[in-house]
Amino acid sequence: MGVRQTLNVMSEKWLESRIPANSSVRLNRKNIFIFPGLFGFFYLLMTVCLFVLAVNYQNNLLLFLSQCLSSLFLISLFTAYKNFARITVSAQQPQPVYAGETAYLTVKAMGSAHSPKGMLEVGMKNDKNSYYINFDAGESQFAVPIATTTRGKCRLPRVTLRCAYPLGILRCWTHLDFGQELWVYPSPQAADKTFSEHDMSDGNKRNTIPGSDDFFALHPFQPGDPLNKVAWKKVAKGGEWASKVFIRQQSAVTWLDISTLNTDIETSLSMLCWQVNRLSRRQHPFGLKLGDVIIPPAMGKLHEQTCLEALSLYPGSYPK
Amino acid sequence: MMHARLPVASYLPSLLIAIFYAVISVSLVADTHFWILLLCLCACVVRLFLYLGWYNHAPGKRTVNLLALLASVTLITTSENMDVLHIMVNLLLLACSLKLILLHRRRDFYQLVISGVFIVACGFIFYQSLAWSLFYISVFALLIMVLISAHTPAMKLSQQCKRALILVLQALPIAVLLFVFLPKVPPFWKMPEGHSGETGLSEYMTPGDIAGLTKSEKLAFTASFTGVVPAPQQRYWRAIVLEDFDGNSWFVSDTRRYASAQLQHMGKQFDPKVRGKPFRYEVISEPTQQRWLYALDTAIPASEAGRRDIQQGWNYQLTANQPLFSRFAYKVESFPDTKRDQGIASLDKQLNLHVPTQTNPQTQLWAKKLRARYSDNHAYADAIMMYFRENGFEYTLAPSAMLYDPVDSFLFNYKAGFCAHFASAMAYALRLAGIPARVVSGYQGGKQINDTTINVYQYDAHAWVEAWLDDSGWQTFDPTTQVAPSRITAGFEEAARFSGELTGEHPFTGLGHLEAFAFFRNLSAQMDFLWGKWFLGFNSEKQNAFFTQLLGELSPWKLSLLGVAIVLTILSALALYFLPNWRRKNYPLHYKLYMAATAQLYRQCHIERQKKSPGELLRTLEIQLSPIALTPFRVITAYFEYCEYGGPPVSAAEAKAASREFSKALKQHSR
Numbered sequence: 001m002g003v004r005q006t007l008n009v010m011s012e013k014w015l016e017s018r019i020p021a022n023s024s025v026r027l028n029r030k031n032i033f034i035f036p037g038l039f040g041f042f043y044l045l046m047t048v049c050l051f052v053l054a055v056n057y058q059n060n061l062l063l064f065l066s067q068c069l070s071s072l073f074l075i076s077l078f079t080a081y082k083n084f085a086r087i088t089v090s091a092q093q094p095q096p097v098y099a100g101e102t103a104y105l106t107v108k109a110m111g112s113a114h115s116p117k118g119m120l121e122v123g124m125k126n127d128k129n130s131y132y133i134n135f136d137a138g139e140s141q142f143a144v145p146i147a148t149t150t151r152g153k154c155r156l157p158r159v160t161l162r163c164a165y166p167l168g169i170l171r172c173w174t175h176l177d178f179g180q181e182l183w184v185y186p187s188p189q190a191a192d193k194t195f196s197e198h199d200m201s202d203g204n205k206r207n208t209i210p211g212s213d214d215f216f217a218l219h220p221f222q223p224g225d226p227l228n229k230v231a232w233k234k235v236a237k238g239g240e241w242a243s244k245v246f247i248r249q250q251s252a253v254t255w256l257d258i259s260t261l262n263t264d265i266e267t268s269l270s271m272l273c274w275q276v277n278r279l280s281r282r283q284h285p286f287g288l289k290l291g292d293v294i295i296p297p298a299m300g301k302l303h304e305q306t307c308l309e310a311l312s313l314y315p316g317s318y319p320k
Numbered sequence: 321m322m323h324a325r326l327p328v329a330s331y332l333p334s335l336l337i338a339i340f341y342a343v344i345s346v347s348l349v350a351d352t353h354f355w356i357l358l359l360c361l362c363a364c365v366v367r368l369f370l371y372l373g374w375y376n377h378a379p380g381k382r383t384v385n386l387l388a389l390l391a392s393v394t395l396i397t398t399s400e401n402m403d404v405l406h407i408m409v410n411l412l413l414l415a416c417s418l419k420l421i422l423l424h425r426r427r428d429f430y431q432l433v434i435s436g437v438f439i440v441a442c443g444f445i446f447y448q449s450l451a452w453s454l455f456y457i458s459v460f461a462l463l464i465m466v467l468i469s470a471h472t473p474a475m476k477l478s479q480q481c482k483r484a485l486i487l488v489l490q491a492l493p494i495a496v497l498l499f500v501f502l503p504k505v506p507p508f509w510k511m512p513e514g515h516s517g518e519t520g521l522s523e524y525m526t527p528g529d530i531a532g533l534t535k536s537e538k539l540a541f542t543a544s545f546t547g548v549v550p551a552p553q554q555r556y557w558r559a560i561v562l563e564d565f566d567g568n569s570w571f572v573s574d575t576r577r578y579a580s581a582q583l584q585h586m587g588k589q590f591d592p593k594v595r596g597k598p599f600r601y602e603v604i605s606e607p608t609q610q611r612w613l614y615a616l617d618t619a620i621p622a623s624e625a626g627r628r629d630i631q632q633g634w635n636y637q638l639t640a641n642q643p644l645f646s647r648f649a650y651k652v653e654s655f656p657d658t659k660r661d662q663g664i665a666s667l668d669k670q671l672n673l674h675v676p677t678q679t680n681p682q683t684q685l686w687a688k689k690l691r692a693r694y695s696d697n698h699a700y701a702d703a704i705m706m707y708f709r710e711n712g713f714e715y716t717l718a719p720s721a722m723l724y725d726p727v728d729s730f731l732f733n734y735k736a737g738f739c740a741h742f743a744s745a746m747a748y749a750l751r752l753a754g755i756p757a758r759v760v761s762g763y764q765g766g767k768q769i770n771d772t773t774i775n776v777y778q779y780d781a782h783a784w785v786e787a788w789l790d791d792s793g794w795q796t797f798d799p800t801t802q803v804a805p806s807r808i809t810a811g812f813e814e815a816a817r818f819s820g821e822l823t824g825e826h827p828f829t830g831l832g833h834l835e836a837f838a839f840f841r842n843l844s845a846q847m848d849f850l851w852g853k854w855f856l857g858f859n860s861e862k863q864n865a866f867f868t869q870l871l872g873e874l875s876p877w878k879l880s881l882l883g884v885a886i887v888l889t890i891l892s893a894l895a896l897y898f899l900p901n902w903r904r905k906n907y908p909l910h911y912k913l914y915m916a917a918t919a920q921l922y923r924q925c926h927i928e929r930q931k932k933s934p935g936e937l938l939r940t941l942e943i944q945l946s947p948i949a950l951t952p953f954r955v956i957t958a959y960f961e962y963c964e965y966g967g968p969p970v971s972a973a974e975a976k977a978a979s980r981e982f983s984k985a986l987k988q989h990s991r
Contacts, residue, residue, distance in 0.1 A: 039427075039430040042430065042434055043434070046434050046437060046438070049438075050437070050438075052508060053441065053445075055505045055506075055507055055508060056507045056508055056509065056511050056642075056645075057445060057511070057645035057646050058507060058642065058645065058646050058648065058859075059444060059445060059448075059646035059856075060499075060646065060855055060856050060857075060858055061444040061448060061453055061456075061646070061855075061856065062441055062445065063499065064495060064499050064855075065437075065440070065441060065444060065460070067495040067498040067499050067502070068460075068491060068492070068495040069437070070495075070498070071491040071492075071494035071495040071498065072464070072487065072488070072491040072495075074491070074494065074890075074894070075487055075490045075491045075494070075894075075897070076487065078894060078897065078898045079487065079898075082898055117472055117475070117483070118471050118472050119471065119472070119473075134473075134474045136472050136473075136474035136475040136479075137474035164471055165471050165472065166467075166468055166471060166472075166483060166487060167464070167467045167468065167471065167487070168426075168430065168467060168470065
């Protein structure tokens with residue numbers, strides 16, 4: 001481990017204790033860093049040069065200029081801090097994505113009584129790319145793109161916010177941890193393989209599975225239920241949202257089993273992911289077997305999500 | 321992205337910085353090459369076109385680099401006779417114009433701003449009058465404005481102006497405090513002399529060469545007297561003593577320079593014994609980039625600081641230890657009755673008897689004859705003066721060129737010239753007769769702008785003769801008085817106007833005659849004088865005087881106390897600007913009490929008011945708060961409601977008592 005890495009780890013630890021994770025943060029003395037940037041140092045150097053010039057030329061105008069510059073530095077320090085400390089930052093839970101896609105973390109920066117001025121630079125820590133929220137133009141949020149490469153559940157890195165208002169001499173910045181987690185599902189890969197449809201219990205027993213043939217019951221509405229199955233009459237009467245459930249007699253459910261695939265793990269997971277998407281779209285019930293992890297057959301948005309999350313974590317165990 | 325290209329069209333900061341460079345380059349036209357000014361203006365026009373969107377692609381980097389190469393070669397070849405400072409300004413302006421064309425990153429902005437501040441600083445070095453200073457200060461404010469607008473591009477221009485103004489106004493008091501109270505430091509190292517710009521004086525004088533006379537009406541220095549002001553004919557301001565004559569020109573003697581350096585090295589100081597009643601005055605000299613100073617004879621520095629910064633020359637000439645790059649104020653006492661026989665007589669005589677015999681044969685012959693008639697030194701000198709008066713000599717500002725044997729040509733041929741011709745001829749004639757003589761160059765006269773102050777302008781430059789006739793030492797002769805007495809009694813301006821020679825050429829005509837114009841000229845001269853005296857001339861001496869006035873007798877602990885006081889003042893200024901409480905509106909009592917109570921509630925019990933009305937809050941608190949705290953809070957709420965909505969009356973005293981009780985109860989609770 002190099003020195004740089006060690007330092008990184010140490011600074012992360014320090015940040016952890018200094019600015020603990022929180023989904024909404026009011027910037028204040030505890031989490032603001034303020035220091036001259038490169039321009040700030042040149043500015044100071046210039047002030048010193050002017051002072052030397054003033055003294056050698058015994059020129060009071062120059063002397064006053066250098067003193068003006070130094071007091072401007074002081075004023076700018078406080079103005080910058082005060083402006084930055086007006087901001088309250090929060091972040092929305094990012095939507096899950098498939099590996100290789102870009103996730104977006106929406107960072108919201110709001111002012112308190114006085115709205116902050118200038119431009120807020122937003123970016124992920126240790127990432128060179130950054131983006132601006134222009135307060136003067138009335139903007140208050142930005143969706144920061146996060147590139148993903150590998151599947152899994154990742155804790156988002158800290159978000160760095162910077163502001164150089166008013167003169168760019170002093171930079172205020174902070175590294176905030178919103179405690180957000182991002183699900184990265186395996187990237188779907190089309191697979192022709194048809195999975196066996198077999199019963200969990202004995203072959204004779206026929207399962208009633210959701211279908212479109214016969215009306216079966218009303219279930220409370222779940223996000224993801226098709227809108228054409230909502231019991232609108234009930235809704236119109238002011239009742240709770242409910243979905244009509246139709247059933248279809250079917251002999252078996254599809255079991256997606258990783259052990260039946262002969263490819264390497266990542267490809268298999270990608271194929272399974274594609275299948276999960278496909279079956280969910282078709283509203284075909286399916287179960288998932290990933291070694292020890294077995295997800296019983298079901299359907300719906302929630303089920304799809306559960307399966308995708310399990311795929312993301314494989315071979316780790318699904319937390320439940 | 322951090323280093324992304326800035327927008328080009330309609331990007332206000334880039335236009336603002338172009339305006340800045342256009343203004344500042346025009347203001348420095350006298351100090352920069354004309355082609356650099358043109359280049360800079362072109363760059364500004366390019367920026368303007370890009371801003372307006374009439375032109376969409378800035379010149380490429382390669383083109384500009386090529387241009388830079390060309391321009392720097394040109395700069396090197398054309399800057400032979402320039403001093404370092406001027407070369408630096410030219411170079412900076414050149415580099416900035418090219419950068420201005422390429423400007424597309426925020427970093428470029430910063431570079432342009434920093435260079436801009438340096439150019440403003442150079443402006444402060446070159447021009448220090450009140451008007452120029454105000455001009456450069458406003459240009460500097462524009463630069464701050466540029467920085468602000470680069471960081472708030474979406475803000476309205478008026479808003480940006482407001483922000484810049486607030487910043488500058490907040491910084492100004494602190495800067496003034498620092499300026500007045502921070503100790504004034506002596507120069508860190510010796511600076512080389514620069515080229516004197518437009519001054520009436522130089523370290524050599526060639527009477528035959530007409531270019532020797534300046535008609536500039538720039539101020540040379542200001543003298544403010546305490547007590548008596550000398551009459552115009554007494555005001556011979558000595559600046560440079562020219563002791564070396566080669567037949568054409570008079571120079572500052574190298575031997576004299578060498579001798580002075582040696583004597584100074586040995587620690588020998590010239591300390592002339594003075595007598596009689598002195599004139600006491602303070603001189604504020606304009607920057608000359610040179611070391612000579614101006615004083616009436618015989619002058620000695622009058623203050624401690626003066627003795628430290630000023631060197632008394634063995635030829636009664638005062639020199640500053642540092643070249644005058646800025647206005648320089650010094651206090652002097654002049655004793656006109658002092659005998660000037662105290663230098664190193666042998667050296668004086670040796671230097672001032674040297675005569676070149678190769679040139680001016682007619683004058684040599686004439687001097688020989690004259691000397692034969694007047695063997696007495698005084699009589700001989702008077703005879704020369706008489707000769708000027710009685711042989712139709714004329715005072716003119718536009719004499720003919722006299723390139724060979726100039727003294728001969730002047731004395732016997734043209735018989736017309738200005739002070740340098742007369743002085744040169746007389747000093748030469750005296751030397752030919754074996755009388756030590758030299759030319760003194762300086763200023764004569766000056767314009768009295770009020771009861772105690774005299775302004776001396778460049779056109780007051782003058783030259784006269786000093787001769788060692790007998791044991792009483794050096795005596796002053798001014799041959800010019802013989803032909804143009806008004807030059808001395810009424811001043812140059814008057815004499816020139818009278819003779820009509822300046823008509824159509826220079827500023828004394830036309831407007832100069834108007835009453836109002838004269839009034840404004842006088843007013844601006846007075847204001848400039850005050851500006852020079854109190855701001856530019858605010859040196860360590862004046863600072864000390866000010867401290868003494870403020871604190872009485874100075875002592876280390878008093879000064880350190882003053883230092884602490886200054887730091888505290890600055891801190892309180894910052895607190896005033898930035899602590900929100902200071903500027904909070906003066907809320908009515910019921911507001912204050914209620915807000916204090918809810919704030920305390922949040923601090924000690926972590927109960928937030930959120931957006932509940934007082935009534936709602938009270939209802940929630942009824943469950944959470946113990947009765948000891950609840951009862952007074954009920955009273956506070958009732959008082960608030962009474963004042964705000966007119967509920968059942970509660971007196972202010974009751975509410976205050978309740979507030980105290982509530983605070984006590986909460987403190988107990990938190991323990």
